[in-house]
Amino acid sequence: DIIINLTIPAAHAEVSLAALEAGKHVHSEKPLGLTLEEGRKIIETAKARNLRAGCAPDTFLGAGLQTCRKLISDGWIGKPIAGTAFMMGHGPEAWHPNPAFFYQVGGGPMFDMGPYYMTALIHLLGPAKSVSAVTAKTFEERIATCEQHFGEKLPVEVSTHNSGTIVFQNGAIITVAISFDIWKHSHRPIELYGTEGSLQVPDPNTFGGPVRTYRPEQGGDWQDVNLLYHYAENSRSIGVADMAHAILSGRPHRCDASLAYHALEIMHAFDLSSQTGKTVELQSCCEQPKPFPLGMIKGILDD
Structure with a gap:
């Protein structure tokens, strides 16, 4: 049995640990926990009980990010x-x-949206090595303008602007900005630049495209790339399905807790680097998730 943990961030670790203690596999909403200690305890408990622990996001299993992974692996942009x-x-x-709750501990742009971006980057580039960052809490409170809470003051407990650089173990240097303080911009969600070309990666909070590439010999503008895989539509819970297939076949599941823990450490490193004024050398690592094979039948997630 797999328990799907869809509670608020502050309850993620408690509920996941209860599921594991009850002898159940667990797949949690992101982030894995509020703290690195919570994340480690989930991983250690799952290992001790010979159970599976997984965590969202699973959007990197969609057609868009799987196509990007294939292009990088095939050398389409050269070395990232x-x-x-x-x-x-x-x-x-x-x-x-x-x-x-978006402005309480466990929320903010980094812990709400950062998991999509960090997980996508690990999927595409492998594990990270270090983080150098500056973060800020621009407003002490926000004013709700939604219909349900119009005019209410929302105390801000977390950083709302995060700017920094992640260095990956493969040498790629990624400039990052994750913010709830910006009214408008025109940047793409993710772009990767290699020795032979460039790649526009789709929004990692979605499953589809567009995917675009540029190579100097083609000239002109970016070129659209046809998606090479299934699951371009909203396929949330595909990570749970992948875990179920993995349990039956004995292979590793792709949305593994160690991947979520590495993303969690990267996110925590932004505030830590800002507070100390130093580059944070990451202590964790994880396996780069195995990509889907080409030609996989839709609905069958084993190789």
Whole structure:
């Protein structure tokens, strides 16, 4: 049996640990936990009980990010050397029916949206090595303008603007901005730059495209790439399905807790680097998730 943990961030670790203690595999909403200690305890408990622990997001299993992984693996842009990752808006208080928790510990742009971006980058480039960052809490409170809480003051407990650089073990240097303080911008969600060309990666909070490439010999503008895999539509819970297939076949599951823990450490490193004024050398590592094979039958997630 697999327990799917869809509680609020502050309850993720408690509920996941209870499921594991009851002898059940567990797949949690992101992030894995509020703290690195919580994340480690989940991984250790799962290992001790010979159970599976997994965590969202699973959007990297969609057609868009799987196609990008194939292009990188096939050398379409050469060796990845740099890139950008931008998630910038002005927060959810204008549209979300319950926006307060987004500004509490466990929320903020980094822990709400950062998991999509960090997980996508690990999927595409492998594990990271270090983080150098500056973070800020621009407003002490926000004003809700959603219908349900119009005019309410929302105390801000977390950083709402995160700017930094992640160095990956493969040498790629990625410039990152994750913010709830920006009214408008025109950056792509993720772009990767290699020795032979460039790649536009789709929004990692979605499963489809567009995917675009540029190589100097083609000239002109970016070129659209046809998606090579299934699951371009909204396929949330595909990570749970992958875990179920993995349990039956004995292979590793792709949305593994160690992947989520590595993403969690990267996210925590932004505030830590900002507070100390130093580059944070990451202590964790994880396996780069295995990509889907080409030609896989839709609905069958084993190789």
